[in-house]
Amino acid sequence: MPQSSVDKPTMGSKPIVGTSKGYGERIVEKLLAGCGSLSVLITIGIVATLVVETYHFFSEVGFGEFFGDTQWTPLFANKHFGIWPLICGTLITAFIAMCVAVPLGLLAAIYLSEFASERVRSVLKPALELLAGVPTIVYGYFALIVVTPALQQLWPELQGFNALSPGLVMGIMIIPMVSSLSEDALYAVPRSLREAAWGMGAGRASTIRRVVLPAAFSGIVASVLLALARAIGETMIVAIAAGQQANFSIDPTESVQTMTAFIVQVSMGDTPSGTTEYRTIFAVASTLFVFTFIVNGISQHIVHKQRRMQGH
Amino acid sequence: MSGKRPIGELLFRGACLSAVVIPLAVLGYLIADVVADAFLRLDWSFIESYPSRKAEKAGILPALVGSAYLIVVTAALAVPLGVASAIYLEEYGGKSWWSRVVEVNIANLAGVPSIIYGLLGLGVFVRLFGMDRSILAGACTLGVLILPIVIMASREALRNVPNNVREASYGLGATKLQTIRGVVLPLALPGMLTGSILAVSRAIGETAPLVVVGAATYISFLPEGLTDDFSALPIQIFDWVSRPQEAFLLNAAAGIVVLMSVLLVVNGFALWLRARLQKRLRR
Numbered sequence: 273m274p275q276s277s278v279d280k281p282t283m284g285s286k287p288i289v290g291t292s293k294g295y296g297e298r299i300v301e302k303l304l305a306g307c308g309s310l311s312v313l314i315t316i317g318i319v320a321t322l323v324v325e326t327y328h329f330f331s332e333v334g335f336g337e338f339f340g341d342t343q344w345t346p347l348f349a350n351k352h353f354g355i356w357p358l359i360c361g362t363l364i365t366a367f368i369a370m371c372v373a374v375p376l377g378l379l380a381a382i383y384l385s386e387f388a389s390e391r392v393r394s395v396l397k398p399a400l401e402l403l404a405g406v407p408t409i410v411y412g413y414f415a416l417i418v419v420t421p422a423l424q425q426l427w428p429e430l431q432g433f434n435a436l437s438p439g440l441v442m443g444i445m446i447i448p449m450v451s452s453l454s455e456d457a458l459y460a461v462p463r464s465l466r467e468a469a470w471g472m473g474a475g476r477a478s479t480i481r482r483v484v485l486p487a488a489f490s491g492i493v494a495s496v497l498l499a500l501a502r503a504i505g506e507t508m509i510v511a512i513a514a515g516q517q518a519n520f521s522i523d524p525t526e527s528v529q530t531m532t533a534f535i536v537q538v539s540m541g542d543t544p545s546g547t548t549e550y551r552t553i554f555a556v557a558s559t560l561f562v563f564t565f566i567v568n569g570i571s572q573h574i575v576h577k578q579r580r581m582q583g584h
Numbered sequence: 585m586s587g588k589r590p591i592g593e594l595l596f597r598g599a600c601l602s603a604v605v606i607p608l609a610v611l612g613y614l615i616a617d618v619v620a621d622a623f624l625r626l627d628w629s630f631i632e633s634y635p636s637r638k639a640e641k642a643g644i645l646p647a648l649v650g651s652a653y654l655i656v657v658t659a660a661l662a663v664p665l666g667v668a669s670a671i672y673l674e675e676y677g678g679k680s681w682w683s684r685v686v687e688v689n690i691a692n693l694a695g696v697p698s699i700i701y702g703l704l705g706l707g708v709f710v711r712l713f714g715m716d717r718s719i720l721a722g723a724c725t726l727g728v729l730i731l732p733i734v735i736m737a738s739r740e741a742l743r744n745v746p747n748n749v750r751e752a753s754y755g756l757g758a759t760k761l762q763t764i765r766g767v768v769l770p771l772a773l774p775g776m777l778t779g780s781i782l783a784v785s786r787a788i789g790e791t792a793p794l795v796v797v798g799a800a801t802y803i804s805f806l807p808e809g810l811t812d813d814f815s816a817l818p819i820q821i822f823d824w825v826s827r828p829q830e831a832f833l834l835n836a837a838a839g840i841v842v843l844m845s846v847l848l849v850v851n852g853f854a855l856w857l858r859a860r861l862q863k864r865l866r867r
Binding site: 294296297300301303304305307308309310311312314315317318321322324325375376377378379380382383384386387396399400402403405406407408409410411412413414416417418444447475476477480498501502504505506507508511512532535536539540545553554557560561564565568569572 | 592593596597599600601602603604606607608610611613614617618621665668669671672673676677682683685686688689690691692693695696697698699700701702703704706707708711728731732735759760761785786788789790791792795796798818821822825826833836837840843844847851
């Protein structure tokens with residue numbers, strides 16, 4: 273339909289004066305509103321599923337054992353339900369990932385916003401976004417087949433399954449999460465601030481360090497937190513390359529199990545519904561949900577506060 | 585001091601540039617490595633064979649077909665609902681407290697780890713709705729997973745439609761619905777379609793939720809309907825990666841190349857479609 277689409281509205285059979293709504297209009301509006309509310313229903317579904325099964329879980333396993341015990345062996349004959357080894361595994365892999373993603377992501381953001389020409393930026397920015405578009409199963413393969421053997425050459429005592437390799441690979445994957453939002457924050461710093469610093473004799477690098485970075489600080493923190501939430505919830509890379517041993521240790525050369533990897537392990541077996549084993553994954557998922565919800569919440573709060581201060 | 589500064593500046597600039605280049609080089613190396621491994625295995629029989637205990641005979645056909653089913657059903661579920669939600673939020677919602685609630689809620693959903701959606705699928709679609717471990721259950725789960733992404737992309741597209749075309753349409757006596765259907769949607773369509781296809785391509789690569797919902801790794805038949813058991817490309821790859829034998833790792837590499845090719849085709853289609861629709865609108 274090459275003709276301008278603007279003349280279409282007049283095609284209605286009878287002209288309707290002003291904005292008074294016809295019967296059909298109101299029905300469509302209600303239908304659209306229903307769809308709009310669907311997302312709230314999804315949240316309710318998630319929370320309800322988690323709460324119901326977790327409630328049943330805690331009627332079988334004590335609250336004190338879940339948060340007090342330091343052993344996690346729900347699939348063994350001698351069952352222990354202490355969540356701490358899984359939390360440990362999750363935090364150590366996420367920490368390694370952040371050690372990669374934060375410095376690289378931030379420097380990449382500075383390059384794209386402060387140094388790159390408009391043309392270079394328009395090529396490199398989407399290229400960097402590709403990193404987040406590669407399926408995580410591919411990164412998992414990479415961590416297991418390429419990165420772990422390479423690290424073992426440097427460091428022979430590294431186990432075949434370890435926290436280090438998937439952590440590093442996960443860090444590469446979440447670089448765009450840090451760089452993209454940080455770059456938006458840097459880009460939003462008014463040019464006049466930079467010019468004032470240059471005018472006072474400051475160099476490029478010190479302007480960035482003393483003026484631009486502080487001005488964009490809250491946006492950068494928000495992006496780092498979003499990336500952290502992503503790292504905590506990341507599943508396939510750790511399920512493939514970190515192993516399945518729930519160790520209560522922070523040694524990156526050892527095999528660890530994250531909360532997500534445990535859910536995968538149980539799901540790969542046959543889980544008859546209604547058993548404690550089946551409910552365990554919901555209890556672990558609830559813990560994971562609370563973690564990511566808090567981290568995401570803080571991030572959104574920072575963004576919101578920033579917007580209000582800028583008067584948007 | 586003035587002699588020292590340029591070197592420091594150059595070093596800093598170099599560090600910043602390498603932070604862009606190094607990750608891209610890693611990605612390039614990863615892809616080259618996978619492709620090199622895949623070429624030892626990838627041939628036509630790999631595409632048209634069923635899984636097998638013998639790595640050399642195993643193929644990816646049921647997973648490929650399963651993924652195709654999933655893509656179509658997921659898109660059919662998530663895209664219309666997502667677009668409708670976006671229209672409501674952008675065109676009708678305004679500043680009411682309910683649309684604020686929905687907005688915050690969508691931002692929160694986008695941050696929920698994908699494996700949690702798998703548990704939603706397991707608890708609600710598989711058990712509560714009795715869909716069992718079917719294609720439908722998998723597609724519903726993936727549909728719910730990408731819904732926030734479709735909504736956000738569609739809202740962005742609607743927001744880019746300038747307000748004066750809406751006002752011009754009202755000025756000609758069109759109602760709100762007529763304005764949306766005749767003026768706003770055609771202008772927002774390229775952005776909406778591209779965003780939706782990109783969201784669907786995200787679903788193609790998702791593994792974790794399907795593992796939880798219970799996709800099968802060993803399927804010796806092709807699914808015939810939405811209630812059949814299914815496998816999917818990432819699930820099949822995961823199964824092969826998890827096996828200790830070398831030969832299965834080659835299968836995994838070949839599977840990854842098939843998966844990435846599917847993603848490349850889908851994303852390329854999205855970009856082509858956007859370019860084409862935009863050209864049409866400009867005329």
